Amino acid sequence: MKFTVTGTDGAARAGWLDTAHGQVATPVFMPVGTAGAVKAMTADAVRATGAGIILGNTYHLMLRPGAARVAALGGLHRFMDWPGPILTDSGGFQVMSLAKLRRLDAHGVTFQSHIDGSSHRLTPESSTEIQWALDATITMAFDECTPFPATEAEAAASMRLSMAWAARSRAAFVPRAGYGQFGIVQGSVFPALRAESAAALLDIGFEGYAIGGLAVGEGQEAMLTTLRHTANLLPANAPRYLMGVGTPSDILGAVELGVDMFDCVMPTRAGRTGRAYVPAGHLNLRNAAHAQDPAPLQAGCACPACARHSRAYLHHLFKADEMLGPMLLTWHNLTYYQSLMQGLREAIITGNLTTHAANLRSAWRTNNDPD
Amino acid sequence: MKFTVTGTDGAARAGWLDTAHGQVATPVFMPVGTAGAVKAMTADAVRATGAGIILGNTYHLMLRPGAARVAALGGLHRFMDWPGPILTDSGGFQVMSLAKLRRLDAHGVTFQSHIDGSSHRLTPESSTEIQWALDATITMAFDECTPFPATEAEAAASMRLSMAWAARSRAAFVPRAGYGQFGIVQGSVFPALRAESAAALLDIGFEGYAIGGLAVGEGQEAMLTTLRHTANLLPANAPRYLMGVGTPSDILGAVELGVDMFDCVMPTRAGRTGRAYVPAGHLNLRNAAHAQDPAPLQAGCACPACARHSRAYLHHLFKADEMLGPMLLTWHNLTYYQSLMQGLREAIITGNLTTHAANLRSAWRTNNDPD
Numbered sequence: 001m002k003f004t005v006t007g008t009d010g011a012a013r014a015g016w017l018d019t020a021h022g023q024v025a026t027p028v029f030m031p032v033g034t035a036g037a038v039k040a041m042t043a044d045a046v047r048a049t050g051a052g053i054i055l056g057n058t059y060h061l062m063l064r065p066g067a068a069r070v071a072a073l074g075g076l077h078r079f080m081d082w083p084g085p086i087l088t089d090s091g092g093f094q095v096m097s098l099a100k101l102r103r104l105d106a107h108g109v110t111f112q113s114h115i116d117g118s119s120h121r122l123t124p125e126s127s128t129e130i131q132w133a134l135d136a137t138i139t140m141a142f143d144e145c146t147p148f149p150a151t152e153a154e155a156a157a158s159m160r161l162s163m164a165w166a167a168r169s170r171a172a173f174v175p176r177a178g179y180g181q182f183g184i185v186q187g188s189v190f191p192a193l194r195a196e197s198a199a200a201l202l203d204i205g206f207e208g209y210a211i212g213g214l215a216v217g218e219g220q221e222a223m224l225t226t227l228r229h230t231a232n233l234l235p236a237n238a239p240r241y242l243m244g245v246g247t248p249s250d251i252l253g254a255v256e257l258g259v260d261m262f263d264c265v266m267p268t269r270a271g272r273t274g275r276a277y278v279p280a281g282h283l284n285l286r287n288a289a290h291a292q293d294p295a296p297l298q299a300g301c302a303c304p305a306c307a308r309h310s311r312a313y314l315h316h317l318f319k320a321d322e323m324l325g326p327m328l329l330t331w332h333n334l335t336y337y338q339s340l341m342q343g344l345r346e347a348i349i350t351g352n353l354t355t356h357a358a359n360l361r362s363a364w365r366t367n368n369d370p371d
Numbered sequence: 372m373k374f375t376v377t378g379t380d381g382a383a384r385a386g387w388l389d390t391a392h393g394q395v396a397t398p399v400f401m402p403v404g405t406a407g408a409v410k411a412m413t414a415d416a417v418r419a420t421g422a423g424i425i426l427g428n429t430y431h432l433m434l435r436p437g438a439a440r441v442a443a444l445g446g447l448h449r450f451m452d453w454p455g456p457i458l459t460d461s462g463g464f465q466v467m468s469l470a471k472l473r474r475l476d477a478h479g480v481t482f483q484s485h486i487d488g489s490s491h492r493l494t495p496e497s498s499t500e501i502q503w504a505l506d507a508t509i510t511m512a513f514d515e516c517t518p519f520p521a522t523e524a525e526a527a528a529s530m531r532l533s534m535a536w537a538a539r540s541r542a543a544f545v546p547r548a549g550y551g552q553f554g555i556v557q558g559s560v561f562p563a564l565r566a567e568s569a570a571a572l573l574d575i576g577f578e579g580y581a582i583g584g585l586a587v588g589e590g591q592e593a594m595l596t597t598l599r600h601t602a603n604l605l606p607a608n609a610p611r612y613l614m615g616v617g618t619p620s621d622i623l624g625a626v627e628l629g630v631d632m633f634d635c636v637m638p639t640r641a642g643r644t645g646r647a648y649v650p651a652g653h654l655n656l657r658n659a660a661h662a663q664d665p666a667p668l669q670a671g672c673a674c675p676a677c678a679r680h681s682r683a684y685l686h687h688l689f690k691a692d693e694m695l696g697p698m699l700l701t702w703h704n705l706t707y708y709q710s711l712m713q714g715l716r717e718a719i720i721t722g723n724l725t726t727h728a729a730n731l732r733s734a735w736r737t738n739n740d741p742d
Contacts, residue, residue: 308452
């Protein structure tokens with residue numbers, strides 16, 4: 001796996017990530033395909049939005065259909081018809097947020113499935129093996145996402161456990177050409193802990209570095225402050241991935257600080273509830289204001305929701321509980337996110353990020369319902 | 372609107388229906404787009420299945436979003452991105468099956484919406500006007516679908532009411548080039564009543580003739596017996612449409628008797644529940660037998676469910692309640708139905724319908740779970 005920075009503007013970088021499953025331009029947004037599918041989207045539709053890399057969830061896939069079954073069926077790429085790169089999370093975050101009867105020990109986590117109550121165990125080794133069986137292009141180190149808020153002592157203990165697990169995850173990782181593994185910086189909002197965590201990961205050595213434990217309730221200002229500090233601790237020649245982020249505004253702020261990769265359920269989840277991301281922010285298509293509006297959701301957008309239909313039609317689909325409403329709006333939101341990233345890449349390469357960012361923020365300020 | 376028979380094989384006919392919104396080859400299956408959308412399908416996906424004409428529901432659309440709103444937004448074709456021909460039913464059937472507090476009188480039906488309890492009235496005149504406002508390529512006469520079973524006296528009274536309404540529907544119809552209106556033969560399973568109904572409709576004169584009140588519980592044998600009798604009463608140079616039918620086996624039997632047009636929710640509804648139509652009949656993808664099966668749902672089928680995925684993946688999507696399961700299986704089932712019709716058209720034109728029908732029935736007999 002090779003990462004090449006091709007342009008910078010301030011701390012922001014544009015580049016290419018070359019993998020065994022193809023090349024992606026950064027900064028990049030990865031749509032979330034939790035259980036082997038990006039919700040409400042065919043793989044062809046995901047490709048049509050401009051997405052080049054997607055995310056899969058180790059926790060969900062190990063429980064159903066099971067990593068061995070996915071492997072027997074040719075791996076996750078073949079299974080879900082996504083020949084491009086796939087990043088899988090380690091399962092650590094979902095175990096703590098979804099599983100029942102979790103018991104954390106120094107070696108790993110024992111938990112009950114939220115689906116059928118069956119008992120399972122995840123360790124740095126088993127998480128890494130599962131991601132190998134899934135054929136993840138990018139494997140994430142198994143960690144504990146430190147809850148927020150946490151005292152500095154709690155955050156330190158949690159981070160140090162994650163760093164021990166990071167070393168074990170790395171030891172369990174089988175290197176393959178064009179594949180890679182990312183370590184995850186923890187340490188909550190405490191600069192000294194973030195520095196200790198980054199140093200520990202650099203000492204182990206990974207193909208990329210993720211920043212975890214943010215966008216968990218600390219607010220955008222605290223997130224960006226921690227990010228500014230943390231991004232500077234990471235090597236310039238490796239990709240930086242801010243996990244689970246975020247709103248367009250969060251992504252812009254993080255790109256300005258030198259982050260290269262993002263994932264978030266926001267555009268897909270919002271699409272299923274009638275919420276559309278547009279250049280002026282977002283709007284709720286269930287709102288009666290759209291009932292008779294013949295205008296497209298976003299003029300100039302090439303997605304089928306915008307190119308083929310009116311806001312009135314999308315409003316109707318949500319009022320009538322037609323599955324096509326979530327389908328079209330998910331498609332639009334992912335298209336919007338990809339177009340946001342494309343605009344950021346172009347602005348960085350042409351040295352216009354400051355102006356471009358000001359224009360984006362100015363348009364968002366006109367939004368009646370800010371995020 | 373022009374109908375041209377280009378080939379016959381026994382009583383079966385192949386032809387072309389030329390409309391203001393394009394030409395369709397018959398025998399034809401019309402996917403059902405009840406509320407302005409074919410469920411779980413984009414309009415592009417419906418086109419990709421090979422469908423050339425779809426059906427819309429007057430009852431649903433008059434209640435939500437309302438015919439005037441659809442008209443203000445450019446008509447149903449523009450609203451749902453279907454520039455091709457659209458046939459709308461008259462609302463009569465849905466009022467009797469879905470609405471609350473129905474009160475039938477000689478002039479029409481008063482009812483309460485199943486959505487919000489609001490009061491509405493449908494008459495031959497208002498149904499025809501609503502279909503005009505929707506911009507239906509083919510308007511259906513407003514009728515009462517005679518319940519089954521019915522005594523001969525009940526069936527006669529119901530049919531004669533429908534014939535009076537047919538004359539009023541025709542009087543309310545505004546002829547336009549490439550548009551047409553179909554009358555509906557009623558009379559339950561009573562040959563004399565079917566004959567009286569057909570004669571009444573021919574006397575009024577329509578661009579096409581539908582056969583109603585079948586596939587309502589009488590069984591395939593009684594349906595085909597009534598159909599054999601009724602099809603012979605209808606002019607050879609006008610299209611014949613069997614409403615709400617049916618299984619692949621029902622369609623084959625009806626095509627053999629000279630029926631040209633069909634609609635049914637079966638392929639779309641079945642797709643949402645995990646049931647797939649295949650040359651050997653159908654199968655339930657929720658069944659554990661498919662959990663590890665790397666084979667495509669139907670070898671050689673070009674739909675994305677078959678061309679891109681395994682039965683194991685489709686099984687997984689249904690077990691995981693992923694919306695993509697219904698999406699892919701609806702796409703497949705509509706593709707199967709269109710391919711069934713294409714095979715029938717070719718067999719009629721080449722004079723091979725007897726052999727083709729025997730082959731289809733022989734394959735269906737191998738099905739473990741016949742319909």
